[in-house]
Ligand SMILES: Nc1ncnc2c1ncn2[C@@H]1O[C@H](COP(=O)(O)OP(=O)(O)OP(=O)(O)O)[C@@H](O)[C@H]1O
């Protein structure tokens with residue numbers, strides 16, 4: 001009896017979550033599908049975005065994402081390797097690093113935006129630019145990415161470490177050739193989380209990459225990313241709802257595509273290291 | 277089929293009859309070795325000679341420091357945090373505990389096999405290819421030849437030659453352990469340290485590995501830790517018996533296999549090998 005009630009309750013919880021998701025998705029798809037066409041993807045917005053397309057917005061989004069990942073990936077993996085392989089006891093500096101990361105992971109993105117503006121845009125003189133935005137996003141996704149990779153590496157069996165060392169492999173070689181491939185699922189999970197968070201970010205980018213909807217010519221130009229575009233259309237532009245829905249649908253599809261791409265890239269890269 | 281066939285084809289030639297004793301020519305000379313974890317001594321006053329081409333078995337109850345002892349011989353203890361080693365280990369006359377010793381090259385000459393088979397989660401081929409590459413064997417043809425030879429030496433070639441690119445983790449436990457032995461052999465070591473190489477295996481696989489160990493005698497120097505006294509008696513030329521005294525591991529007796537089992541000088545040894553203790 002109790003079990004039946006319990007299972008009904010937890011099922012209801014699951015159903016509620018799925019229903020909310022389905023509702024959001026159908027709303028976006030039904031409202032947005034009408035707006036989407038090839039022209040929507042490749043033309044510039046007109047009339048503050050009410051008409052025209054989202055070409056420069058897409059380009060800016062990809063720029064920001066590429067910059068964020070290019071900065072966060074190597075740095076994040078490096079820190080994760082240091083924490084799990086060279087400071088496994090989590091004492092001293094490593095302990096502070098860990099606490100810092102956990103605090104950073106919980107800071108709202110608007111604070112990252114303010115920091116990015118003060119540090120990258122003003123102090124480093126990057127101004128409102130895709131580069132400043134991408135670097136700000138990198139700071140934002142780093143904590144979660146590092147923690148995910150670190151725990152993945154920690155879970156790799158110690159037998160493999162010992163085995164690699166006993167063969168006279170350097171610690172670096174053990175990490176690169178044995179431990180990282182073994183921690184592949186965790187690295188991928190961290191990557192997917194990072195991509196999702198970076199692609200959907202609005203607040204941190206308002207202050208750093210800006211909201212000019214011109215086509216960026218270089219990463220030093222400012223540009224408007226999809227999430228900012230959606231925000232602007234729905235909050236500041238009367239009659240922009242249709243375009244906002246269209247952009248939202250593009251954003252969702254983009255995230256799904258990017259995750260698929262990340263998955264196949266990581267899998268391919270590791271497959272070469274695993275068998276070749 | 278996942279069961280090891282004891283009839284596997286070896287390329288090591290006829291199995292040698294166990295010599296009661298081989299010509300004693302020490303390759304490793306351990307003098308007054310002590311191992312500490314933090315402030316706790318786990319091993320003290322160990323002195324013994326490991327003779328070239330022979331099988332030396334180390335027996336003793338759990339926790340008396342056998343694994344720690346093996347790890348000092350290839351300096352794997354360097355990577356264990358908080359460990360301290362004192363004493364001398366002469367390898368070909370040079371103290372391998374000196375700072376200046378190239379530990380990576382040392383571990384190429386002194387290989388190690390662990391209790392739980394630990395093939396890397398890579399393909400069978402890559403498991404053997406990786407250590408060769410890491411030790412600078414550039415020529416792919418040479419690597420290929422060495423890999424084939426090592427797999428043949430452990431009698432695994434016929435079982436895996438058509439699936440070298442599948443994961444090493446798809447092998448059975450016994451096959452995995454033989455792959456680990458092949459992975460050590462591919463580097464052409466002089467000494468193989470084996471930490472309970474059969475204890476995680478089923479009886480048939482265990483038998484196959486034991487047979488392999490005996491075939492390696494002569495070509496390699498083997499030091500094998502085992503809890504299986506019958507196995508020690510079957511394979512070893514020399515036997516060392518470790519025991520805890522005042523919570524510190526000591527080498528109680530060391531000698532030729534027959535003598536230690538049949539006419540032990542120490543009362544503890546006599547009790548242990550007759551199964552009365554431990
Ligand atoms: N990394 C470590 N840190 C602290 N103490 C350790 C460590 N490794 C081993 N010890 C301690 O050293 C002692 C000897 O351990 P060791 O593994 O060498 O024994 P063993 O003879 O191999 O035992 P077994 O037969 O169970 O494998 C044990 O008391 C163990 O608790």
Ligand SMILES: [Mg+2]
Pocket residue numbers: 342343344471
């Ligand atoms: Mg042990």
